Amino acid sequence: MSHLAAEKGALLKRVKRIAGQVQAIEKALVDEADCAATLFLVASARGAMNGLLDEIIKDHAWAHVAAPSLTDEERSKGMEELLEAIQRYSK
Template identity: 75%
Template sequence: MAHTKAVKEQLLKRVKRIAGQVQAIERALEDDADCAKTLHLVAATRGAMNGLLDEILEDHAWEHVAKPGLSDEERAKGTEELLEAVRRYGK
Protein backbone atom coordinates (compact mmCIF):
# COMPACT_ATOMS: atom_id res chain seq x y z
CA MET A 1 0.00 0.00 0.00
CA ALA A 2 2.44 2.64 1.15
CA HIS A 3 4.58 3.67 -1.76
CA THR A 4 7.65 4.48 0.28
CA LYS A 5 9.10 2.89 3.38
CA ALA A 6 8.85 6.17 5.31
CA VAL A 7 5.14 6.51 4.56
CA LYS A 8 4.54 2.89 5.51
CA GLU A 9 6.27 3.40 8.86
CA GLN A 10 4.25 6.56 9.54
CA LEU A 11 0.98 4.80 8.74
CA LEU A 12 1.86 1.86 10.96
CA LYS A 13 2.67 4.23 13.85
CA ARG A 14 -0.74 5.89 13.39
CA VAL A 15 -2.49 2.52 13.38
CA LYS A 16 -0.71 1.51 16.59
CA ARG A 17 -1.77 4.77 18.25
CA ILE A 18 -5.36 4.14 17.14
CA ALA A 19 -5.17 0.60 18.54
CA GLY A 20 -4.11 2.11 21.85
CA GLN A 21 -7.04 4.50 21.73
CA VAL A 22 -9.45 1.62 21.09
CA GLN A 23 -7.97 -0.23 24.06
CA ALA A 24 -8.54 2.88 26.19
CA ILE A 25 -12.20 2.86 25.14
CA GLU A 26 -12.45 -0.81 26.07
CA ARG A 27 -10.90 -0.14 29.49
CA ALA A 28 -13.24 2.82 30.06
CA LEU A 29 -16.26 0.65 29.32
CA GLU A 30 -15.01 -2.20 31.48
CA ASP A 31 -14.32 0.18 34.36
CA ASP A 32 -17.66 1.99 34.06
CA ALA A 33 -15.83 5.25 33.42
CA ASP A 34 -17.67 8.53 33.24
CA CYS A 35 -19.81 8.82 30.09
CA ALA A 36 -18.21 12.13 29.12
CA LYS A 37 -14.71 10.64 29.33
CA THR A 38 -15.77 7.67 27.21
CA LEU A 39 -17.40 9.94 24.63
CA HIS A 40 -14.20 11.98 24.38
CA LEU A 41 -12.17 8.81 23.87
CA VAL A 42 -14.51 7.63 21.11
CA ALA A 43 -14.51 11.05 19.42
CA ALA A 44 -10.71 11.23 19.53
CA THR A 45 -10.43 7.74 18.07
CA ARG A 46 -12.88 8.57 15.32
CA GLY A 47 -10.85 11.68 14.51
CA ALA A 48 -7.68 9.61 14.35
CA MET A 49 -9.36 7.09 12.03
CA ASN A 50 -10.63 9.90 9.82
CA GLY A 51 -7.11 11.34 9.63
CA LEU A 52 -5.71 7.94 8.66
CA LEU A 53 -8.41 7.53 6.02
CA ASP A 54 -7.68 11.00 4.62
CA GLU A 55 -3.99 10.22 4.33
CA ILE A 56 -4.54 6.89 2.59
CA LEU A 57 -7.16 8.36 0.24
CA GLU A 58 -4.81 11.18 -0.69
CA ASP A 59 -1.92 8.79 -1.27
CA HIS A 60 -4.14 6.61 -3.47
CA ALA A 61 -5.37 9.60 -5.47
CA TRP A 62 -1.85 10.84 -6.17
CA GLU A 63 -0.41 7.40 -6.92
CA HIS A 64 -3.27 5.74 -8.82
CA VAL A 65 -5.26 8.61 -10.34
CA ALA A 66 -3.14 11.74 -10.78
CA LYS A 67 0.29 10.23 -11.36
CA PRO A 68 1.72 11.20 -14.73
CA GLY A 69 2.34 8.27 -16.99
CA LEU A 70 -0.63 6.18 -15.95
CA SER A 71 -2.62 4.66 -18.76
CA ASP A 72 -6.29 5.59 -19.09
CA GLU A 73 -7.15 2.07 -17.90
CA GLU A 74 -4.95 2.39 -14.79
CA ARG A 75 -6.36 5.83 -14.04
CA ALA A 76 -9.96 4.57 -14.43
CA LYS A 77 -9.24 1.63 -12.11
CA GLY A 78 -7.65 3.91 -9.52
CA THR A 79 -10.59 6.29 -9.71
CA GLU A 80 -13.12 3.49 -9.26
CA GLU A 81 -11.20 2.13 -6.26
CA LEU A 82 -11.14 5.59 -4.73
CA LEU A 83 -14.85 6.14 -5.28
CA GLU A 84 -15.71 2.73 -3.84
CA ALA A 85 -13.78 3.54 -0.67
CA VAL A 86 -15.62 6.87 -0.35
CA ARG A 87 -18.98 5.13 -0.91
CA ARG A 88 -18.22 2.56 1.80
CA TYR A 89 -17.13 5.25 4.21
CA GLY A 90 -20.39 7.12 3.64
CA LYS A 91 -22.50 4.14 4.71
Protein backbone atom coordinates in the same frame (compact mmCIF):
# COMPACT_ATOMS: atom_id res chain seq x y z
CA MET B 1 0.23 -0.63 -2.12
CA SER B 2 3.96 -0.32 -2.73
CA HIS B 3 3.58 3.46 -2.82
CA LEU B 4 2.58 3.28 0.86
CA ALA B 5 6.02 1.86 1.70
CA ALA B 6 7.47 5.36 1.84
CA GLU B 7 4.89 6.32 4.47
CA LYS B 8 4.87 2.94 6.23
CA GLY B 9 6.51 4.16 9.44
CA ALA B 10 4.17 7.12 9.85
CA LEU B 11 1.11 5.02 9.01
CA LEU B 12 2.10 2.33 11.49
CA LYS B 13 2.57 4.97 14.21
CA ARG B 14 -0.98 6.16 13.53
CA VAL B 15 -2.30 2.59 13.72
CA LYS B 16 -0.52 1.96 17.03
CA ARG B 17 -1.92 5.20 18.42
CA ILE B 18 -5.41 4.14 17.32
CA ALA B 19 -4.92 0.73 18.94
CA GLY B 20 -4.03 2.49 22.20
CA GLN B 21 -7.13 4.66 21.92
CA VAL B 22 -9.33 1.60 21.37
CA GLN B 23 -7.76 -0.05 24.42
CA ALA B 24 -8.56 3.09 26.44
CA ILE B 25 -12.19 2.85 25.29
CA GLU B 26 -12.33 -0.79 26.35
CA LYS B 27 -10.83 0.07 29.74
CA ALA B 28 -13.33 2.90 30.21
CA LEU B 29 -16.19 0.52 29.50
CA VAL B 30 -14.83 -2.19 31.78
CA ASP B 31 -14.23 0.33 34.56
CA GLU B 32 -17.67 1.89 34.00
CA ALA B 33 -16.10 5.30 33.47
CA ASP B 34 -18.13 8.47 33.12
CA CYS B 35 -20.10 8.45 29.84
CA ALA B 36 -18.82 11.88 28.80
CA ALA B 37 -15.21 10.77 29.21
CA THR B 38 -15.96 7.62 27.21
CA LEU B 39 -17.59 9.68 24.46
CA PHE B 40 -14.47 11.83 24.21
CA LEU B 41 -12.32 8.70 23.90
CA VAL B 42 -14.53 7.35 21.11
CA ALA B 43 -14.54 10.71 19.32
CA SER B 44 -10.74 10.87 19.51
CA ALA B 45 -10.39 7.34 18.12
CA ARG B 46 -12.83 8.14 15.34
CA GLY B 47 -10.86 11.27 14.46
CA ALA B 48 -7.65 9.27 14.37
CA MET B 49 -9.23 6.65 12.09
CA ASN B 50 -10.53 9.40 9.81
CA GLY B 51 -7.04 10.90 9.66
CA LEU B 52 -5.54 7.54 8.72
CA LEU B 53 -8.18 7.03 6.06
CA ASP B 54 -7.57 10.53 4.69
CA GLU B 55 -3.84 9.84 4.34
CA ILE B 56 -4.38 6.54 2.53
CA ILE B 57 -7.01 8.07 0.22
CA LYS B 58 -4.63 10.93 -0.58
CA ASP B 59 -1.79 8.51 -1.33
CA HIS B 60 -4.09 6.40 -3.51
CA ALA B 61 -5.31 9.43 -5.45
CA TRP B 62 -1.77 10.62 -6.21
CA ALA B 63 -0.47 7.16 -7.12
CA HIS B 64 -3.46 5.68 -8.96
CA VAL B 65 -5.39 8.64 -10.37
CA ALA B 66 -3.15 11.69 -10.75
CA ALA B 67 0.21 10.18 -11.69
CA PRO B 68 1.16 11.34 -15.20
CA SER B 69 2.65 7.94 -16.10
CA LEU B 70 -0.71 6.12 -15.81
CA THR B 71 -2.61 4.80 -18.77
CA ASP B 72 -6.27 5.77 -19.14
CA GLU B 73 -7.23 2.24 -18.07
CA GLU B 74 -5.08 2.42 -14.91
CA ARG B 75 -6.41 5.88 -14.09
CA SER B 76 -10.00 4.70 -14.55
CA LYS B 77 -9.43 1.69 -12.28
CA GLY B 78 -7.78 3.91 -9.66
CA MET B 79 -10.72 6.32 -9.78
CA GLU B 80 -13.24 3.48 -9.39
CA GLU B 81 -11.34 2.20 -6.33
CA LEU B 82 -11.17 5.70 -4.88
CA LEU B 83 -14.88 6.33 -5.36
CA GLU B 84 -15.75 2.97 -3.79
CA ALA B 85 -13.62 3.78 -0.74
CA ILE B 86 -15.23 7.22 -0.40
CA GLN B 87 -18.72 5.71 -0.66
CA ARG B 88 -17.93 3.19 2.10
CA TYR B 89 -16.37 5.95 4.19
CA SER B 90 -19.43 8.17 3.94
CA LYS B 91 -21.85 5.51 5.20
